[in-house]
Amino acid sequence: MAVYTKVSLEEAQALSRELGLGEASALRGIEGGIENTNYFMSTVEGEYVLTLFERLSFEQLPYYLYLMKHLAQRGIPVPDPVANRDGDVLHTVQGKPASVVTRLAGRSELAPGVAHGRAVGAMLARMHLAGRDFNRSQPNLRGLAWWNETVPVVKPYLDPPQAALLQSELAFQNHVAASSAYAALPRGPVHADLFRDNVMFDSGADGQAGPVLSGFFDFYFAGDDTWLFDLAVCLNDWCIDLATGATDAARTAAFLQAYESVRPLTGPERQLLPAMLRAGALRFWISRLWDFHLPRAADMLKAHDPSHFERVLRERVAHPLADIGQLAVCA
Structure with a gap:
């Protein structure tokens, strides 16, 4: 959500009129993120987010x-893309693909507790089930094939111990992906990037005990993958100590129990959860290495620290997650 392409208020006004949103009155660049150009756009009809896609194509x-x-449409709280009079939700701004989506209420919780994890876990399971009848398909573009392509590119920037870890973990994940247990994992559309800064909570709701989850957003890493990988990505952010990368047992147990209250895990999922936690850490270590060492110029761009997910990966390798049933005492 850095600003790579500067959009004028006049350009935003032309688009908002085309979409039947009335006159745009304000446009403000959004700081954070690294992939796309994002603006908050205010119109007479409400609050929206305008996104210009810098890497993804019109076809994707x-x-x-x-x-x-x-x-x-199935009750999952996500930004709803605005269509033009022809029903199209993909638009063009300055020759680049663009979208306008409804802006979610609330704010992200960057220091989540057990209750926040429970809310996210249950909604993640609902989202997985809601996506089962989605009639489009596209692979996770930052999945195993991308890891295999990108590791040789970033490996020269690492010291020997880091390079050895990266190479050995990639080999391990290729081995896992070739297993019969992996082939049996349930699949469907996944978010694949549901970090704490991609979830909103609205503290203003009345009559609701605990945090109120108001939405998941930033779906632009989504794709068809295993639901277990999506769950692992969440556990690697919502349920760890950020300073060390170590597992927080209480938050992990609560998150998993909430997820399973909606969709119980299968036998192969329980078997491969430790491996998928390593996969989730590897995926984001690779992408952060790539963004850090091969950056693109952008206003407001702040590259993430690659060493964070190196620590998470080392923790996941050294201390595999305990049996899910044993975690119940921690919730």
Whole structure:
């Protein structure tokens, strides 16, 4: 959500009129993130987010936008893409693909507790089930094939111990992906990037005990993958100590129990959860190495620290997650 392309208020006004949103009155660049250009856009009809896609193509984007529309129609709180009079949700600004989606209420909780994890875990399971009948398909573009392509690119920037870890973990994940247990994992559309800064909580709701989850957003890493990988990505952010990368047992147990209250894990999922936690850490270590060592110029860009997910990966290798049943005493 850095600003790579500067959009004028006049350009935003032309788009908002085309979409039947009335006159745009304000446009403000959003700081954070690294992939796309994002603006908050205020119109007479309400608050929206304007996104210009800097890497994703016109051919790739319908999957993401129509997935969000599909989930919104099934009661999952996600940004709802705005269509033009022809029903299209993919637009063009300065020759680049663009979207306008509804802006979610609330704010992200960057220091989540057990209750926040429970809310996210249950909604993640609901989202997985809601996506089962989505009629489009697209692979996770940051999945195993991308890891195999990108590791040789970033490896020269690492010291020998780091390079050895990266190479050995990639070999391990290729081995896991070739197993019969992995082939049996349930699959469907996944968010694949549901970190704490991609979830909103609205503290203003009345009559609700505990945090109120108001939405999941930033679906532009979504794709078809195993639901277990999506769950692992969440556990690696919502349920760890950020300073060390170590597992927080109480938050992990609560998150898993909430997820399983909606969709119980299968036998192969329970078997491969430790491996998928390593996969989730590897995926984001690779991408952060790539963004850090091969950056693109952008206003407001702040590259993430790659060493964070190196620590998480080392923790997941050295201390595999305990049996899920044993975690119950921690919740």
